[in-house]
Amino acid sequence: MNFDLTDERQMLQDSLRRFLRDNQEALSASTRLGNSDNTLGFDAEIWAKLAELGVIGALFSEEDGGFGGAGFDLTTVFEELGRAGAVEPLLDTAILGGGLIAALGTEVQKELVEQVIGGEVHLALAHGEPNSRYDLAQVETTVIHEGDELVLTGRKAVVVNAEAADYLIVSARETGVANDEEGISLFLVPRDSAGLSLRGYPLMAGGRAAEVDLDGLRLSAAARLGAAGAGFAALKRASNRAEVALVAETLGAMEVATDLTREYLLTRQQFGRPIGSFQALQHRMATLLIELEQARSAVINAAGHLEATAAEQALHVAAARNLVGRAGRLVAEESIQLHGGIAMTEEYELAHIAKRIVMAEHRFGDTDTQLERFIDQSAA
Amino acid sequence: MNFDLTDERQMLQDSLRRFLRDNQEALSASTRLGNSDNTLGFDAEIWAKLAELGVIGALFSEEDGGFGGAGFDLTTVFEELGRAGAVEPLLDTAILGGGLIAALGTEVQKELVEQVIGGEVHLALAHGEPNSRYDLAQVETTVIHEGDELVLTGRKAVVVNAEAADYLIVSARETGVANDEEGISLFLVPRDSAGLSLRGYPLMAGGRAAEVDLDGLRLSAAARLGAAGAGFAALKRASNRAEVALVAETLGAMEVATDLTREYLLTRQQFGRPIGSFQALQHRMATLLIELEQARSAVINAAGHLEATAAEQALHVAAARNLVGRAGRLVAEESIQLHGGIAMTEEYELAHIAKRIVMAEHRFGDTDTQLERFIDQSAA
């Protein structure tokens, strides 16, 4: 048993933390609400430098051209992104997009992974639909075979990073009914393809997404990623990895929220003394710190089981997301409350951090959905 | 709209409160754990005086020979019993037993109601079974017709007040399968009948109950209470009334728990000052007082709808029991915690009061079961 970071990961953590701290201003500018001139949703220069630093490569295994890719590599990177409140779409381009291509792609398709690692290409996963909620198998978008061509029709909902993406990975149903795990295919589609249209918008916690309309999008069979109808397992695996990244990001954000709150309690005066001397607030702060350690352990458990069996992965990912969801909500709400009015203002750092924490729950399933998954997995 | 007690109920409250306060010692002696010499489970003299005071009569309508019987009569009486921590089985003898006989009995059977009001007769409802949990329709005890005789076989679980009861009201299934609402009959059975045996024991929160074995208990058709197979509606009505009484009792106990805690916080010194001057404890006390008012309102809602439609009754009873269950647990646990060690000792009043609060949840359905009922009723 060993809970220390390896030297490599420690170096990665140090250099990434330093880089993000040094670029706080640029990061902040790109993360704020209503920054509607930036339809990229993030800072392109920062992205290039992240690639240069090897941060994207750390998310891929050596086999896939990277130099990491294990659970603890993901958590090392994303905890730092969370601490910085960064909205740069590493989850979408690297973990989801890059991960799926690395897992399923042909040699030709896999060249994109190299470009992802180099920071030259952006990706998005166009999978969720208006009626799918958090159900990974719920795909109503259809594929019809017309001669050699495949015709996709449907709508994809809240596709994060769609506008910046060079390619979308689009899921569609080849056989079966809406909720079957069998029959889901994945396709690698250039974003500017005819028959594919986007309606982009900013997101509550920063970054951008789009509704994607597939109106008779015509593809050749070569656009398929992996075997026909066999996309579900890879989607599940990719979402597990994304969820581990997400809890680590939330953990980083929770660290900052509790740090900011602690500092505020020590400095802010009311009724002639620092408010951190009021015992009721002290005890609530203590509770936050306890839950922060719980969250840290849950992230470690999930990351440490990301190479385990599918059942163990599912169990620990659901457990971590449920716990981090609960602890995160508590930390976000209590941090705001303990600050008072100042935390309600957009310009104060905590406002953005709290939004990152809370809104993370809305990707891949909220705490209740995770609890259901945990219960199912425990009973299985 | 009017939230004041009527003059009659105010008088009832005053006289009952005075009586219970004056007899605190006798009440306490009968309520403590392990007081195993008293196989009655309560104080017989107190019982006689409660009857004399008209407290039992207040639980019955004029039509049934009493002078009350409405929801707010029940809550007035039981709130006081709860404040006193009394374990006297008014719930079992009067509300459940007497209530069922009043609702279903023949003229002859109803003579028992008069005796109940006079304090001369004790009753118990032998309905729950080892497998029924809190499901009112789950009856596995069978009735077989042998000539003119009815033969009952089965086991009844945790029958409160069974040993003291002169008669048991026994439920058994005449037709249908275990979970049907149809087919349940009720029988009025002398406790010393052949074929009926008791195994009595004390209860965690005071009072006594018994496992009741029905081993070929032979009855005549005249023992039936109400029509064959039609007992469910009356059982539901009786349990609604009992649950309203129960939440009022818990409310009374919660009042005492918060009062004791408040007094303790004001008097107990630690680190050189009263512990009630510590803000963390102050805020927790404030929370308890808020939840106490919530519980009071929930009790009023349930009592005020006890004469409404079956659906409204069910909705408000489930709501009140869920809320009082949650608030009661909080008050009981926090009162103990805010006291510290002293509250862990059997001789301190709060120990008994906390047990009354918590263990009430185990009659007719715990908070989750009540929540399920509320959800079902809301959807209906």
Next chain:
Amino acid sequence: MDLNYSVEEQAFRAEVQEFLSQKLPKEMSDAIRVGRELGKEGHEKWHAILNEQGWLAPNWPKEFGGCEWNAVQRHIFEEECCRAHAPRIVPFGLAMLAPVLQKFGSKEQQDHYLPRILSGEDWWCQGYSEPGAGSDLASLKTRAVREGDHYVVNGQKTWTTLGQHANWIFCLVRTDPDAKQQSGISFLLIDMDTPGIEVRPIILLDGTHEVNEVWFTDVKVPVENLVGEENKGWTYAKYLLTHERTNIAGVGFSRAGLDAVKRMAGSQMHRGKPLSENPHFAARVARAEIDLMAMSTTNLRIISRAASGQAPGVESSMLKVKGTEIRQEINDLARRAAGAYAMPFVSEALEGGNEPAMGPEGSAATAPQYFNNRKLSIFGGSNEIQKNIIAKVKLGGGA
């Protein structure tokens, strides 16, 4: 004990319902239902509709043109307005300043300002909070120095709600710097067009411009704009705060919010069934509803006592805490119900522009409202302050 409304109260409720069904514009109730903002014009329009009906000032005495409704009537009115998705009335002039003027203002002030509040000619905002003062109002620093027939005001107010629309502000200012704490404070009425006043927006974490900083630099205020006596402002401020506390429980808002959650959950599919049938979600909704049913009765108990002349005491603080907890929980349920569609932030859609919202009806507003309503437990006397008050009354301890 009787949980039923009297025949008269039922008739009053029917009258309110009739009015709302006739006079509340559909585009307005539609906007409120899905959480869109009304803007200044919308507020002014609804203000005028209510004024025409004579129902703009429920709590004013009849002599000043008010309804003089009792607490139960006001409760019924508020409940029905929420149910019908009527806009909230901006309270600063009508519900906060007016009672102070009616009790402490001069005849001239009453005659001048009260009709202008009803007509909508004046839009008032509140100058109470200051940076660094928070819930600790007594430590305020804005100075007013008497110079001849004027006061000269210097300082800064903050959290001034809708100050960007206001042409008048009522302010607490320090007139005696040597007096202790709450003494030495005066209550001034200030024209926002006076030179030296600057309003700076504060953007809240949901992107809204709802509150402001108001800066005063050598602002000249005529002495006749003083309310009551100099250095007695704290008395008037406390009186105002008591009035601010009406409808503190927010039962109507919670009821409307819970209905919206149920509508959305009924339309969203989760694992092949409506989300409303999912036991985990249903349990959250049920608990919130059960809490709300009880608090609604607590509210009525207090209102009924107020209607019979008893003053609400520590119960207001209890209602504030529980009421905000329930509202915030309902906001949380709403964002959960919206699923992934809680994520988009389409400000045009929220502001009533042409851009349609994504996702199910009302989903666009769920996350902004969740974050915006964190303020409920902070502003208006934070829930911590309320608990201090409860403890002080019940335990006699200090903070």
Next chain:
Amino acid sequence: MDLNYSVEEQAFRAEVQEFLSQKLPKEMSDAIRVGRELGKEGHEKWHAILNEQGWLAPNWPKEFGGCEWNAVQRHIFEEECCRAHAPRIVPFGLAMLAPVLQKFGSKEQQDHYLPRILSGEDWWCQGYSEPGAGSDLASLKTRAVREGDHYVVNGQKTWTTLGQHANWIFCLVRTDPDAKQQSGISFLLIDMDTPGIEVRPIILLDGTHEVNEVWFTDVKVPVENLVGEENKGWTYAKYLLTHERTNIAGVGFSRAGLDAVKRMAGSQMHRGKPLSENPHFAARVARAEIDLMAMSTTNLRIISRAASGQAPGVESSMLKVKGTEIRQEINDLARRAAGAYAMPFVSEALEGGNEPAMGPEGSAATAPQYFNNRKLSIFGGSNEIQKNIIAKVKLGGGA
């Protein structure tokens, strides 16, 4: 980062499992599994079995006959003992007094007392708490006055766990009444058979006789029973409290408790299905399990740091709070699972008499344990004190 146990650690675990399967008497594990009490003889029997194996003193140095296991080994041992429903070892002599004697005791004291602890000849109890002192140990009042070669002790101790079985008690006594607070306290070993000692039972709210008051009236204690130096007792007491904090998280107990809840919920029918499949109950169990999984890892993180020589700091307080919250929640789940069968209080069944328990296996103990374990967050430094400690370290504020 590596969540796996080393090969050596896995081999050690197998060895412990083998021992438990061979040597733990079935009637003993059966009793523990359903929550029955063992009584004095049961405790002594298990004590002897461990002593024979040489595993009675995991934390003692080998020179004193201990195992000298590291933190990870101790954790594995505790985990397996809980899983196998082994009895808990009475800690007062072995885990609390012994480390003090080993570090601060004289050679004579070590030679005399330590072997008698291992052999079970002496049963120790703890004389720390006093009425009115609670978590505020420094204010203790029991006096010891030196008279020749004796101290004369007068005063009262309370909450003395299993004092009714003990023949020796280690006490904190005040030897210098003029010294401030923690100075002037000494650490005395007292034979319970000395005249003037009276043990009075305190019956707890679950009917158990687990703790006692111990009264001292002119009790003569030989001066050689003083540990270390006079008036330095506070130093030894603090050292002891650090050792008391091992296994503070109670992961093993919680794990065993959760397994018991699941067994019971699997056997109880609720609306035609096992209770374990009811979504509301399953949700409670799942949340407790998720919390426990995380705390278990927090515990390992701290243990792993301790094994590499780093001292646990404020983390102990965090584990205490979370650990007791989880255990209490599991106790609550157990009484819920038992349904109406949580109500009977059949003390004979709990004490291992012939009277069979009502209801499903283990149900008889659920309510008593629920109430008894309210103590977890009160004794051993209440959770409020732990939060004060956390705040002091992290915020530097006083209480």
